[in-house]
Amino acid sequence: MQPNVAAAKAALAHIEQDENPATIRAKSRDFFWYSPVLKEAMDHLEADFVVNPKSEAEVIEVLRVCYAHDVPVTTRGAGTGNYGQAMPMRGGCVMHLRHMAAVKEVHPGRVICEPGILLKDLDAYCKEHSGQEIRMFSSTWATATIGGFIAGGSGGVGSVHWGSLRDLGNIIRLRVVTMEAEPRVLEFRGEELARVSHAYGTNGIITELEMPLAPAYDWVEIFVAMKDFMAATRFTDALANQDGILLKLASVYEAPAPYDYFTRVKPHIEADDTLIGLMVAPHSMDGFLTFLGRHPDARMIYRSDANDWPRTPGPVFEYGWNHTTLRALKVDPSITYLQVRYGFPEHLALIEKMRDALSPEVLQHLEAIRMEGKIAFAGLSLVKFTTKERLDEIVRMHEEAGALIFNPHRYTLEEGGRQSADQRQLDFKREADPKGLLNPGKMVSWDTPDFDYSEMYRYPAMTPKPEAAE
Amino acid sequence: MQPNVAAAKAALAHIEQDENPATIRAKSRDFFWYSPVLKEAMDHLEADFVVNPKSEAEVIEVLRVCYAHDVPVTTRGAGTGNYGQAMPMRGGCVMHLRHMAAVKEVHPGRVICEPGILLKDLDAYCKEHSGQEIRMFSSTWATATIGGFIAGGSGGVGSVHWGSLRDLGNIIRLRVVTMEAEPRVLEFRGEELARVSHAYGTNGIITELEMPLAPAYDWVEIFVAMKDFMAATRFTDALANQDGILLKLASVYEAPAPYDYFTRVKPHIEADDTLIGLMVAPHSMDGFLTFLGRHPDARMIYRSDANDWPRTPGPVFEYGWNHTTLRALKVDPSITYLQVRYGFPEHLALIEKMRDALSPEVLQHLEAIRMEGKIAFAGLSLVKFTTKERLDEIVRMHEEAGALIFNPHRYTLEEGGRQSADQRQLDFKREADPKGLLNPGKMVSWDTPDFDYSEMYRYPAMTPKPEAAE
Secondary structure, three states, X not given: OOOOXXXXXXXXXXXXXXXXXXXXXXXXXXXXXXXXXXXXXXXXXXXXEEEOOOOHHHHHHHHXXXXXXXXXEEEEOXXXXXXXXXXXXXXXXXXXXXOOOOEEEEEOOEEEEOOOOEHHHHHHHHHHHHOEEEOOEOOOOOOOEHHHHHHHOOOOEOHHHHOOOOOXXXXXXXXXXXXXXXXXXXXXXHHHHHHHOOOOOOOOEEEEEEEEEEEOOOOEEEEEEXXXXXXXXXXXXXXXXXXXXXXXXXXXXXOOHHHHHOOOOHHHOOOOOEEEEEEEOHHXXXXXXXXXXXXXXOEEEEEOOOOOOOOOOOOHHHHOOXXXXXXXXXXXXXXXXXXXXXXXXXXHHHHHHHHHHHOOOEEOEEEEEEEOOEEEEEEOOEEEOOOHHHHHHHHHHHHHHOOEEOOOOOOOHHHHOOOOOOHHHHHHHHHHOOOOOEOOOOOHHHHOOOOOOOOOOOOOOOOOOHHHHO | OOOOHHHHHHHOOOOOEEOOHHHXXXXXXXXXXXXXXXXXXXXXXXXXXXXXXXXXXXXHHHHHHHHHOOXXXXXXXXXXXXXXXXXXXXXXEEXXXXXXXOEEEEEOOEEEEOOOOEHHHHHHHHHHHXXXXXXXXXXXXXXXXXXXXXXHOOOOEOHXXXXXOOOOOOXXXXXXXXXXXXXXXXXXXXXXXXXXXXXXXXXXXXEEEEEEEEEOOOOEEEEEEEOOHHHHHHHHHHHHOOOOOXXXXXXXXXXXXXXXXXXXXXXXXXXXXXXXXXXXXXXXXXXXXXXXXXXXXXXEEEEOOOOOOOOOOOOHHXXXXXXXXXXXXXXXXOEEEOOEEEOOOOHHHHHHHHHHHHOOOEEOEEEEEEEOOEEEEEEOOEEEOOOHHHHHHHHHHHHHHOOEEOOOOOOOHHHHOOOOOOHHHHHHHHHHOOOOXXXXXXXXXXXXXXXXOOOOOOOOOOOOOHHHHO
């Protein structure tokens, strides 16, 4: 059925909409441009209109009206995702949830809130309320929303202690609205959470979240420099295995990335320095300094609570996770990245192998995280991009070595994940989005069930590029 | 030199002393009688006098006066240790620190306190102050002191998350008084902590502690029953490896120990039920119940926040750690125990092997703990005691299989530990206790440097038994 965009837009006139074409274009885009592959494929995509509901009732109305008029709805928070999660593949309606930013309840160990609140504001609220903060956040903490993080993220700062969002206990409850003739409101807990978390809003819209909290501390942010990359990686692995030293972040950046890309750190290091970024609980600093003292090859060059740097580097976590790539891109636009899983117990050997094979074309950027109880590493490797073919070859080299890739140069859930259908998400999409209007084109198993993943999926119904349309 | 007990006692007349012979005897004894071997060796030991200082100044005075008169000083908190840590081997002065129980400061993540405060009272203070509690405690939480725990313990409830007391970061600072002509007051942090923590008060007396805190939650206490022991052990191991589910305790008790020894649990289980005891953070209960739902062979028979048990079992942690042995002893006085280290990654195979070889003579009691970042198990195996020779043989069987034993049938630091001198503790004793008067007989390397550990150490200067003295 053809969408009747004009009718839907008119029927939603009482809900806040953006009319300025520049605003509409800006609010149609996320951080897909980290990937030259996605940039080429998605740069032309744009919503027909943008709505900004203020309540669950308004979300329900948007979904009801768009369902009636067969208009696709792509939902987003701040649009800081890098997989093109929030790009409207067939135009239609882009729904922003930034106005739904209320904190409803805070209790010891948990918070109930709306999806559109910034991670930063949620943390500020919980800290002020009772000295608490969320267990983990993306490096886009200052600009991203909790709903976008849950729908489009997988982990981040805090994962070195708490594991990933998909781990049991890291999301308590999600309240979700379906896209049907009469949208339903459902509450998901336990096994049901996997239906809609990290589903890019393809099968329901999150209108309320209940998340676990951890104590908020005045984390001491630290940079340590070491000359040997593998020694730095082993240092970080061993530190993260110290059960009595509470960390929130432990990142490793292979030389010369810190010197070349971290402009405020550059005056304090040399080109051959591998850098380690850390967040350490203040009451763990004695333990950390003791650990550090056992490693004479490690130099602490910065600590946020005591330093003589004329210019602050800003939050150390804004050098980690996907901010690393962002900083590199600002200096060298040809840089892109990969997301790699270096699982325990082969993680150190695998990292060394990939580095031996690919450095400096691929520079290692590692984040220590817990996976099934064991410290291992997520790699967000910096890749000097040449061609799509070479990028695919680099991906293949990782996979052949046993390093799982979550390919950030693909816009579907499956290709950015484990290259196979998630039956729970697909089954729930059948229930919750019978017309397939929610964030279309992002779930291969919905559109093309027999896709074999041998090459990049191309959504057939995607809005064609202007030149192709001529 | 002969001790001049009477002179010392008289010189300390202005400090509180116990005069009642029954009190003196009671205050001379710890829980050494868990071990039939120690019971035979130590039952006759008794202090000549007992002092109860109220301040660090009084501690200094006790140590100065006893030094001058060559009187041994054995220091204790509540005397709940099981290794005979606090038994006065040569009589003399027993110094109780229960009057030194002040909390001095509480900050986010840490507390500064005196050694004599009960673990229970310290937790109550910190929870009331700011919703915090200590990271770990012994199962004798209700009766033991923080100073005794640090000087004589190694870990406990909370170690499933935070590891052991010896791990960097689990003690921040200790203030220590030496026993010299003029006692010195020293502050130890970092590497220096290892000199005096878990040293049984053999080389200095702790007068102030700075300890890390964790958030205090209303932990949900749980019993789960399973028919298969190894399935229960794997369940507990997998649960403790769930990074998003916050636990404080995860214990496994092989059948029929729960049925035979846990009288309040008995009506709810059968003789062939292996029992799992858990403490789960309330905001992790959804995650836990999801995990539980994946194990249809696991029955949750009790949760403290919702149950229909006519009679409460009391705190679930009072079934774990060394309370297990205590409960077994009350029913069967022939029971004793071992402390075993089942290290990662062989822990499950090793447990199965020892059980196959020794059950039911030795019943498995396991506590999940983190060791160097990995979940593994401490075994506090219940042993049906027959002879000392058989007990030694059981110890040998464990060691030959690769399961390290911390032998609780020995009263020296070395034999209860890793069977070798701790050079840091010995070196500091040379500085801090030049006359060797602090808790004499507990450090083999001080008294008998060339001891070969082939058999039980017998302190030559120990007060002889009355019959032997006749």
